[in-house]
Amino acid sequence: MKLLHTSDWHLGQSFFTKTRKNEHQAFMQWLLQQVESEQIDAVIIAGDIFDTGTPPSYARELYNHFVVELQKRQCRLVVLGGNHDAVAVLNESRQLLACLNSYVIASTDLPLTEQVILLPDRSGAIGAIVCAVPFIRAKDILQSSAGTGGLEKRQALGEAIAQHYQAIYAYALELRQQQQLEVPIITTGHLTALGVSQSESVREIYIGTLDGFAAEGFPPADYIALGHIHRPQKVAKTEHIRYSGSPIPLSFDELNTEKQVVVVEFTGAKRQHIRTLAVPQFQPMQVLRGDLAELARAIPTVAANYPEQTVWLCLEVMTEDFLPDLQQRIQKLVEGSNVDILQLKRLKNAKRQALTSEQQQTLAELTPEQVFAKRLAMEDFTDETAEARRNRIQQHFTQLVSELAQGQQS
Template identity: 35%
Template sequence: MRLLHTSDWHLGQTLHNFDRTHEHGCFLDWLVATLVAEEIDVLLIAGDIFDNANPSAAAHRQLYRFLQQAKARVPHLQVVVIAGNHDSPGRLEAPTPLLEAHGTIVVGNVGRTPEGGIDLDRLLVPLRGRDGAVRAWCLAVPFLRPGDVPRAVAEDDTLALDPYLNGTALLYRQAFALAQSRCAAGEAIIAMGHCHMVDGKASQDSERRIVIGGTEALPATMFDPAVAYVALGHLHLAQRVGGHEHRRYSGSPLPLSFSEVGYQHQVLRIDLDGPAVASVTPLFVPRAVELLRVPPKPAPLDEVLALLEALDLPDAPPHAQPFLEVRVLLDGPEPGLRSRIEAALAGKPVRLAKIEPTRRHAAPDNASEALTLDQLAQLQPDDIFRRLWAQRFGDEAPPDQLAAFAELTHALGGDAA
């Protein structure tokens, strides 16, 4: 049996207000062709299908069009989807009757039995071969919120357990035990999850931190060693968990911020040999639209403007033009910064998405001095403004800026502002 692991599509995402429908469409077209070419039996989508809990109609259409085309091209294909922290579990599960009729299983949340326990059956998905026989079992565990996890009880009453961390580990153990009870000889157990694992490398700008009850990262030990493969979502950089070949983040299929410019975006092909994984193969996703950082490191404005004026790019329609982040090193405020950059780019087939200014200054001598509560209470708005200006620019606030601030505070009601 052959599986394909992907996650973090973030359909509907915009990059600094630029629409990315074209890029997502290119990825989904490539993915359909890849499912055919690689003869995939099961597609695992490990959460964050959508970029937010209230996705647009266009984003929904992209997903359903993909599922329809994938099933038409690969009639035996099974699709297993779990919700991520960006998804709305209810919205994701709403079309379940229609999706299940076409081979797509969606697990948005953790259900409960009439007795109030975890409905583990909902989390266990049989994976079938082309002949219809069960070849593997999938623990389809969505992003877990505090109310989703069972209560873990310590064997020693003197020990205090982290409710979320230990509850999550207990849920995976219970689901694995159920899978083992149903697993026949030669059948593999696959686990899915959407979470941040210990030592996982996060993207600098595009990932929402998950902190629940003080717990941000979960240990890989919560997965039983007998689990053949762990398909994870949430982190956008494709990576192994703890260096383990069969515990992986597939990463996002396209860069979701400029911090991901250097990522090799991919999906992962998993070949099963009975109850074990024979191989894990990355399949690299072509980038439909380039992301440019000019210059690669912040540089003085005149140098940056010269680089922008010399930028030579091939013609492209607006939806296919590269996104550009301009990185400037400044000595102080530059009121006309954007207009000067836009003038240097005039007529070039590129979309200016972001200007990233970096201030070059020495911190003031008193930057580390802490204020007492009494001193803080005595500060006036202009005192705070002066301090922030000195902290950011390493110099005293100029008179015109102080006058403008005073006019603003007066208009807002003086000290009440």
Template identity: 30%
Template sequence: MRLLHTSDWHLGQTLHNFDRSYEHQCFLDWLVETIVAEQADVLLVAGDVFDNANPSAQSQRQLYRFLQQARERAPWLQVVVIAGNHDSPGRLEAPAPLLQAHGATVVGHVVRGEDGEIDLARLLVPLANRAGQVQAWCLAIPFLRPGDVPRVEGESEGDPYLQGVALLYRQAIELARARCAGGQAIVAMGHCHMVDGQSSLDSERRIVIGGTEALPATMFGASVAYAALGHLHLAQRVGLQEHLRYCGSPLPLSFSEVNYQHQVLRIDLDGSAVREVTPIRVPRAVELLRVPPAPAPLAEVLAALEALELPELPAHAQPYLEVRVLLDGPEPGLRAQIEAAIAGKPVRLAKIEPTRKVATAAPLDDAMTLDQLAQLKPDDIFRRLYRQRYGEEAPAGQLAAFTELMLAGATEAA
């Protein structure tokens, strides 16, 4: 049996206010072609299908159109989708009865019975081959919030949330083992942060309030043939184990991923074990540019921007640009100078990343008495802070701008 593992689509995400529906559609079209070319039996989508809990109608149409096209092109395909921390469990599950008719199983949240016990059987999805024979059991466990996990009875050390998550996985694995016949594999899905998982800078949201959110790889146990994980946007092995994997996001979600090659994973099962895990690179529909590659003085940056030579592309396919500038101090006209340097070029200015040189702060003034502090005016405080931060007196333009801001605030308050 052949599986494809993907996650963290974040349909509806914008990059510094630029719409990315074109890029998402390019990925989904590519994924349909890949499913057919690879003759995949199962597609695993490990959470964060949407970028927020209230996705746009366009984003939802993209998902449903993809499922429809995948079913038409690969009638044998089985799809299993779990909710991530960005998704609304109820919204994701709402069309589940219709999606099941098209070979898709969606698990958005944990359900409890009248006795308060978690319905573990609902989290267990049989994976069948094209002849209808069950070849594997999939633990489709969505992102777990603290109220979703069982309580660990008795006094024990450690975080109760982490212990509850581990217990839930253990109980689900035990149920899967009880249902497994000879030669059937157990495949786990989860949307979580594993211990030592490498995060992508600027593009991931902490998923549990507080610091205790990382889960140990040991919670999967030796009976799990493969764990298809979501949440971390960089593809990686968990604990250097081949069968415990994050596939990563298919699109770069921030400029920190400019040089990263995104992928989906192909998993070939041989009976109850994994024979091979193969990355399949996702083509990038829109490029990300960082000019210059490292922060540089403004004059060098403007020269590099003016020298940019790019192919003509329609607006929705033009590359995104991050400009990295090394400044000696505030530069009020920075954006205008950058926009002038790229005027007429087929590129979209997404971000200006200023880095200021660290100046040796001027010696602190002598300590002031309470009476002296009371006599300070706002512009005196501004001057003192500027002098401490940059080691020089505030320019006249900065002082004028500060005064204008203070006057505007006073007028509004009145």
């Protein structure tokens, strides 16, 4: 049995007003080629197939086209709902896609028996059992109760998610034993595991209730295919618990990580290989940093590297002075070239000295709030996305300090 794990396609994303349609189209064509050359038995998309709950018509068309083309290649498909996906949108075609050897699990609001999939290989024989766990919404597994604090809510949600994993895995074990199958058990998930590295494009999905799910809460499955984190990585230094990451960069800070999909191969119930396939970059994107003179030299060089395509740039302008006409100066640098400036950031060197401006001040003389404020001052929060991130960080810190104070009083 040969599985391909991918996630976080975010079909329909608008990237600084730019459509990603051509990139997604090129990625799907590339993925279909890999399915053929690698003889993949099943593709698992671990959540966030769409970017919003109301995806544009072209995004739905891309999705449907991929399902049909995958069916022609005798490959099964498992689609899990993510926090960006609307349950109703995924469910509207669920029964139809079932006729095309595609399994759609949009939410946990299904009988447990329908969340465990006996997944056939290319020959039609059962090749794996999949515990199909989508994004778990708190309302689906928890009952709210008055008087519970933030820490209690986090603990309750984490325990409820772990219990769901254990219940679905126990059913899969029972099913494997009943049918006397020598096949692996695959588990999926769409959440934030503790200790992972996130990017700017990842939205928090359990705001105020769950910071991250501990790896110990996962069952001992043979492979755990995760989604939600856009940077590919292993969880808790384990080979078999992985985020595949998004196939295209969903923010500029993801450009320093190679995009990939994960191929997992089994012989019987034994895992033989886990390896990754690098996804090509279909849209030229780059981050340039420097003062105006340095950027004036760098931009033409970047443009010349892609004579047949438009290059999307994020510029980080280093300047000590406030330049009211910075936007106009930058526009002059790219006039007549194949370059689009999608993001412009001002970087001031002075902010890096925020914690050392008061030379004689020690940590013992500062309150936790003052230390935290000085640390925040070192970061760049100049655009709307960054400002929203700053507010979330401040909210988490304030809540943590409050809970610690309450704990000391009790």
